[in-house]
Amino acid sequence: MEEIRRIGVFTSGGDAPGMNACIRAVVRTALAHDLEVFGIRRGYAGMIEGDFVEMDGRSVSNILQLGGTILKSARSKEFMTPEGRAKAAEQLRQAGIDALVAIGGDGTFRGAAVFYEEHRIPIVGCPGTIDNDLFGTDETIGFDTAMNTAIQNIDRIRDTADAHDRLFLVEVMGRDAGFIALNCGIGSGAEMVLIPETFTDIEEIKERILSLMSAQSRSSIVVVAEGDEHGGATQIAQDLRQDPAFARIDLRVCILGHTQRGGSPTARDRVLASRLGAAAVEALLQGHANVMVGVVNGEIKLTPLKHVYSRKKTIDYELLKLTQLLG
């Protein structure tokens, strides 16, 4: 292993609140170890184009609390080709960048692993995605903020649902996983939660909603993960409305959408991002590569990138039971 003198840091894939806090931690930790740091703008796309900017301590002042990512993010088709990756490696070499910290999710790490296999530039990943669906860490950067944003908005919807005794289907993010939906369901006191991990029996759902709404003549909120295998909230609403029993029910849909991606990160996401950013640099300095840093049971842990995207993190089924018990 050669000595590392200059590292590059980038964000890639869907942005998540806390990415800036992570960039800040990477930069400050690297500087504290007398490394030079370059920001790579727009992820792999910027890497191919050599869109690099040197970063000093001031360049990350006052970004800790900002949503989004000052380095921007993008998806790059070119990086999916060997030629694209070769160009990227060449750009890094020309800029004297010896090692990389990649902040992103699943797709980011697939790319990183292939890139490492081909070009052997040490790379360590930081889990940055609101979906929390990465193996190798109990929580991902952005998950806590996304949940809080969603819950604040569902609280507002509850106010108006109660005023009119309405049924609301609220769709939250989660294309492949129900982590946000499940926690938001419990946290918002939702009457029901529909997630990709469980089978959605539309007849059973109808029955439960009708019994809830008739017995108590009150409002109900159903939290739906966008990736529910039955379809998102719009599809489910359509199915419910086709049933004459739902004619008398005032049913509305609200899709929280991209509001969940932005915003100032929560305390927890800021601390998590700071820890992981620092740990990523330290992992590089200790000679690690092709791994993701995560927090498992409160401790920093390294997981091979390959495991991160090939293994499945499962939801806590106790939480699912809890939604049924308390809803």
Next chain:
Amino acid sequence: MEEIRRIGVFTSGGDAPGMNACIRAVVRTALAHDLEVFGIRRGYAGMIEGDFVEMDGRSVSNILQLGGTILKSARSKEFMTPEGRAKAAEQLRQAGIDALVAIGGDGTFRGAAVFYEEHRIPIVGCPGTIDNDLFGTDETIGFDTAMNTAIQNIDRIRDTADAHDRLFLVEVMGRDAGFIALNCGIGSGAEMVLIPETFTDIEEIKERILSLMSAQSRSSIVVVAEGDEHGGATQIAQDLRQDPAFARIDLRVCILGHTQRGGSPTARDRVLASRLGAAAVEALLQGHANVMVGVVNGEIKLTPLKHVYSRKKTIDYELLKLTQLLG
């Protein structure tokens, strides 16, 4: 005019943050004047059914800060018939309710005016609607909160739009009026605002967006009122996407929807609702009826209900120019 000893208060139509603060002010002001107060639940529907509950000072403790309405709201078809209104009047008489405070919008006041014509039970209105589209008051209860909720969510969308250089069409409430959209446009730094009050030339819009996005390669946000005459955000997005020039633009839609109806009211809405609730009771005691209390240029002002729903409040065209100047 007979002496008023017992008043009824109700909320009707779409709920708005600050309605509870208004109920509290009505109740406490009435009690301070030694009146009795009854809450009428679910608006005109509850009035017809005699769904009344006596309210004392404690019954409105700690509701000031809550969104929604503790008295619930509803729409009533029966109240649109003379028979329905006769039933309602009979219920009020049986309960000894001499006068009414109605908190709601356009439709609420149309009903109130007819009811007053027919049954002569004194009624005073308080403007409670997030849309701010009522003649006779500079601001309606709930407008300020809805704007702030929308702007907080647009700020979040801006974070993710910037990270990916995306174009977002964000739809805010406002079926007939652009007050929310216009203020949110300025307040969120939107690049464009589309409202019902102005003609939306889709070709001109395309041109401006394309020039914004290409010149600066940056994110853009277009705020669209749900009642824009061209259609809401979904319709406009569809039109844009049919143009090949938009193929390279990453365009997303977010509909803020009912999140704008709920939530803890802002300082301004709490103060406004408190002032108007107190003023409504005082207007009744001074012998007024068939009017709405509003705040015009900082002062309480009474406006005949008929004017409230038949006259049009216009947006401030200076603000519209400002969106073009600053966006």
Next chain:
Amino acid sequence: MEEIRRIGVFTSGGDAPGMNACIRAVVRTALAHDLEVFGIRRGYAGMIEGDFVEMDGRSVSNILQLGGTILKSARSKEFMTPEGRAKAAEQLRQAGIDALVAIGGDGTFRGAAVFYEEHRIPIVGCPGTIDNDLFGTDETIGFDTAMNTAIQNIDRIRDTADAHDRLFLVEVMGRDAGFIALNCGIGSGAEMVLIPETFTDIEEIKERILSLMSAQSRSSIVVVAEGDEHGGATQIAQDLRQDPAFARIDLRVCILGHTQRGGSPTARDRVLASRLGAAAVEALLQGHANVMVGVVNGEIKLTPLKHVYSRKKTIDYELLKLTQLLG
């Protein structure tokens, strides 16, 4: 009058949320009129030192939603001397700055008026202070945000006060004026409000608190303006504690302090700041000077700087009555 080609903009005195939105509006409006714009850093201190930075459209991107001021603020003793002001004028001349927009409060405008008398460089003021105590505008930039921050914090204090049946004295900002305290009192449902504009009779206060707390065995919140003539919350608490009748009352003090100065501005402050920033530039271009732009009854209005700091804006005594009626 000579033609204006290059203007300078600065923030001065206590910072207020919305100052950045105002800077942005000044810059963008000036650029739209083909003016050049320089930011003057750290108020009059930076003016004396020639601490200027040219501003283009991008330099104010994404600052609308930020608290604080990107141009920083400071107080300058040197500017209080004729020599200091002469230096400042010389710096402006050397930099080719023909006219100024000053964003600040009382003290800022006193300085501006003297400077204009001496050096005749056209200057227009924008009212930026959380205290709202400026004659010539219904609201100042930052006031709405400060109120909302205070009310959110008082809501939190109410939660814990209720849980323990405690009495809280909460001190809000307002050295010379009770605008924040008065509105926060109504908006938070406080049982009492103490402001500089009214005489605080400590014996009467004791009596009212004791009657509130004993009759209902409940929590009470008293909002105190820092500038209350009896002293702030700490002084009043000390006085209450000396009375044996208060021995059984669990009394706490909370001073909200500088939390009220920062934070992302509210919708209203963003719109107000945008309007005023644009209006200030337009006023300069129309040949006005030595005036402040304000909003009075919804319309932009110019007021001589001299009136701004020599005349007194009075609180709304109807609001004061309301605190007694509803508290």
Next chain:
Amino acid sequence: MEEIRRIGVFTSGGDAPGMNACIRAVVRTALAHDLEVFGIRRGYAGMIEGDFVEMDGRSVSNILQLGGTILKSARSKEFMTPEGRAKAAEQLRQAGIDALVAIGGDGTFRGAAVFYEEHRIPIVGCPGTIDNDLFGTDETIGFDTAMNTAIQNIDRIRDTADAHDRLFLVEVMGRDAGFIALNCGIGSGAEMVLIPETFTDIEEIKERILSLMSAQSRSSIVVVAEGDEHGGATQIAQDLRQDPAFARIDLRVCILGHTQRGGSPTARDRVLASRLGAAAVEALLQGHANVMVGVVNGEIKLTPLKHVYSRKKTIDYELLKLTQLLG
């Protein structure tokens, strides 16, 4: 062990956001198991007085999102005596309450353990305190909310500190422990953190502050735990001000105080409180007593009450290093 048919639930000690979510979970879980539930108002004080209220499913509707505690809290000197505890036991027997869920902190559990020793009424604790200083759980109910409230307020202070290049000492809660201070320090990007767990060398602090402020002429924020062994923020400010080197530094103090105790709980606190409330009832039904339910490494875990208050939970010293690395 006798069968449990009726349980009592109470909150005690300092209130914490999420206590209501916990009460709701206790009530709903108990009802789902066909138990009867009584709320005991004002903690041990209410237990001695027999201040009980039966709770059904509706009684806990819409409380999940509220700060404070609907059952109120109090401290009771009488319960510290054997006679007081005997009275309490007698009241419970008369009301037919077979078992208890206690939501509170250290002091609550000391009382509970003695009470159990003497009267053998099964009792299970839920950790409810913002301080997070309880052995047997990774997090306590209220901790996450308190951190987020503190960080939001420190963000606001940062805005004004930056505008004026000021030094702020911000005091957060934590009489015996630095959990809040440490996490808030990292989360707010504070330049320094002072906590009870580490020795505060005032000379070293001065040196670091002076070097920070002079080298970069920028703002600094020092987060101080109220229980720092050197004294809180006020004491430290006094010490700094006595040093002539600090004459030129604009130093301010802000004590966040009771704002940290209230407010709507965060997503995390709601989920944690829901899990623990349900787990407490299930623990009682499984025959456990004299234990606290906690979450350790993601799993529910029971810890003898005696260990909870006699053993010490230590801060994460890695986090302390992080504040020095990133600050």
